[in-house]
Amino acid sequence: MKTIELNAASEARERLVELGGRTAQDLGLGRIAGQLLAYLYFQPAECSLDQIEQDLGLSKAAVSTAARQLEAFGLIRQVWKRGDRRNYYRTADNLGVAMQQGLMALVRSKLEAAGAEMDEIRSLIDEARRAERDASDLAFLHDRLKRANTLRERLAALLNSRIVKYLVR
Amino acid sequence: MKTIELNAASEARERLVELGGRTAQDLGLGRIAGQLLAYLYFQPAECSLDQIEQDLGLSKAAVSTAARQLEAFGLIRQVWKRGDRRNYYRTADNLGVAMQQGLMALVRSKLEAAGAEMDEIRSLIDEARRAERDASDLAFLHDRLKRANTLRERLAALLNSRIVKYLVR
């Protein structure tokens, strides 16, 4: 009987780890980071690097790098054990919140960067328009840029809206 | 005077194309597709493949591939001109809507795929739990999986919410 339980649990863990890896890959977080996060999330106790390394079949280097990446994002945290030199890791207590906030912050910063660049380009165009009487091409560019910016602003507004904050909490 | 206008316009276009490329890269759409889309969006008339190829400094092959990719997503469309064998392209009429719907659909399908896989794993666990009396590890996995699924469901609900549909319209 014991074997059945162990097999189901470990098969489930393996598949969840793989799913985490794929998802993280999609999000541009890197496969290993995703696998590590899923691994820890579905592990009942904190784990040492070498245990992780062995279970996931990865090199120490890869695990170490991914761990520090996840830690920087606030998704996992270290656990110190007295009398033990190893680093143990577990998922952050507020994992759900951290994930969502992190993702939102990432999207928001990209939107902002794009917005800043668009503003720059717009002022370039406006300046040229003032210096030039018949600048219909510039007027066209100006109009298109304005439309694109509207899109961007709507998206930003959505991210900041109260309902998103509520739903995503 | 004419030169000032031309310079400003072409510098603006160049920067917008680059911005489009970077953004698309981030979204996993591919740099060239993004450049092409931005190029067409900021072009007042439809363009032929060889004109695009020349302006963007890319090979015919790359442009051709990206164009069909964008067309498949409904972001650009072909324009036929009688007595001209070339393919001309322009951005879709409803570009904003198409972009948003496409992005939403993409996210939604990923969420669904992940959800389906999680369901499978959950039933694997449930089955094992029925066969095993003291399955505390399985109970733990079950609980975690449930929590993860709640997150996923919230996100899906958000995507389907009326306010998102409104804001993103």
Add this chain to the structure above:
DNA sequence: TTGAGGTTTCATAAATTTGTGAAAGATGAA
């Protein structure tokens, strides 16, 4: 039907990303 003008496919080159082993760098017990 032919062939000129245009597009797409495909093998491969180039660039980028990812993962590793080995060595250097920490850390803490004795």
Add this chain to the structure above:
DNA sequence: TTCATCTTTCACAAATTTATGAAACCTCAA
């Protein structure tokens, strides 16, 4: 301080992605 143990860094190998040129493949006017 020293030693044993663990972690991190780094140069490089492997894999993946991206872009190209050339050839195959369309399409239409004559």
